[in-house]
Amino acid sequence: MNDSETVNGVSRDSRGGFQILPFYLVCDTSTSMRGEQIKVVNSELPLIHQTIALDPIVNDKCRISIITFDTVAKIALPLQRLADVKQMPSLTAGGRTNYGVLFRELPSIIRNDLQELRNSGFATLRPIVFFISDGGATDSWIQVFDDFIDRTKNPQAPVMISFGVGTAKESAIIRVGKDRAMMANKTESVPAALRSVLKSLTSSIVGSSRSSEAGIVLPESDQNIRIVGSSDRR
Numbered sequence: 415m416n417d418s419e420t421v422n423g424v425s426r427d428s429r430g431g432f433q434i435l436p437f438y439l440v441c442d443t444s445t446s447m448r449g450e451q452i453k454v455v456n457s458e459l460p461l462i463h464q465t466i467a468l469d470p471i472v473n474d475k476c477r478i479s480i481i482t483f484d485t486v487a488k489i490a491l492p493l494q495r496l497a498d499v500k501q502m503p504s505l506t507a508g509g510r511t512n513y514g515v516l517f518r519e520l521p522s523i524i525r526n527d528l529q530e531l532r533n534s535g536f537a538t539l540r541p542i543v544f545f546i547s548d549g550g551a552t553d554s555w556i557q558v559f560d561d562f563i564d565r566t567k568n569p570q571a572p573v574m575i576s577f578g579v580g581t582a583k584e585s586a587i588i589r590v591g592k593d594r595a596m597m598a599n600k601t602e603s604v605p606a607a608l609r610s611v612l613k614s615l616t617s618s619i620v621g622s623s624r625s626s627e628a629g630i631v632l633p634e635s636d637q638n639i640r641i642v643g644s645s646d647r648r
Contacts, residue, residue: 434536435476436493436527437619438572440516442547443482446580447507450605451548458612459502465616467496472623477531481523483516484509493527511547513586514555517562524570541572542622542630544615545590548580548604556589563592573630575618577639579607588643594632596639610638 439462441455459480466472473495480491482505490503520543528538565571576591578584579598588595596614598607614633621631635641 432474432536433539434531435539435623436479436524436531436541437476438479438481438493438520438524438541438543439615440481440483440520440543440545441505442484442511442549443505443507444484444509444511444549445507446511446549450603451580451608452505452507454605454608455612456504458609459505462612462616462619463496463499463502466619466623467499469620469624472620473497475623476619477527478619479523479527480505481516481520483512485512485515487512487516487519489523493530510552511549512553512555513547513551513590514553514558517555517559521562521568521570524572528570541570542618543572543574544618545574545576546608546611547576547578547582547587547590548608550581550583551586559590575615575633577611577615577633578642579611580604584642591643593630594641595643596633596635597642598639599637602638607638610636614639 443452466476466478477493478491478496479489479493480503482488482490484507490505491499524541528541531538561567563571563574573593574591575594576587577596578587582597584597587597598611618631618633622629625631
């Protein structure tokens with residue numbers, strides 16, 4: 415049964431409240447991202463902002479947060495409409511690539527965000543996490559990750575889409591990207607690969623937000639990035 419209707423291009427839950435689609439851009443900011451890599455991310459963030467903030471349907475439907483992780487996990491941009499953001503954050507790189515730290519923090523971040531949206535009268539769709547890493551984990555993470563994505567333990571478990579660039583381990587990227595996992599072509603430099611990844615996730619955000627069926631538009635492979643593992647694991 416369809417419990418929603420569309421008003422001015424934005425879906426409203428029949429039980430009250432516009433349906434909001436939360437997106438989390440989770441970016442590795444460890445030492446390996448220093449230099450051109452982090453510069454590319456910082457140069458692309460304003461383009462993401464412009465693309466989404468200037469599209470009234472997408473801007474109203476989605477909320478965006480940026481989470482960084484290295485030795486610690488940090489909220490670089492709290493979940494919000496991008497039209498309400500005057501300037502995107504400037505990310506810095508340093509520290510270790512700690513997946514476990516990230517996946518211990520994400521459940522409470524997402525839970526608190528969804529509760530705030532509901533308290534404001536919105537209905538919330540299942541959140542989507544875009545995970546980007548250019549290296550291998552340096553801490554223990556698999557069990558905490560499995561608990562994070564287990565919807566019997568974590569009802570707010572998100573859709574997980576992962577992108578690996580540089581020296582990221584394909585096996586880890588496949589495990590994290592349980593809904594879609596992608597790797598940059600080895601012939602691409604890491605900065606060029608990151609640029610392709612960020613454009614791909616922007617297209618996915620726009621497509622998902624404009625979908626009349628409240629469906630998720632997963633990123634597709636192109637000349638720079640390829641799907642790894644099963645191509646349909648939802």
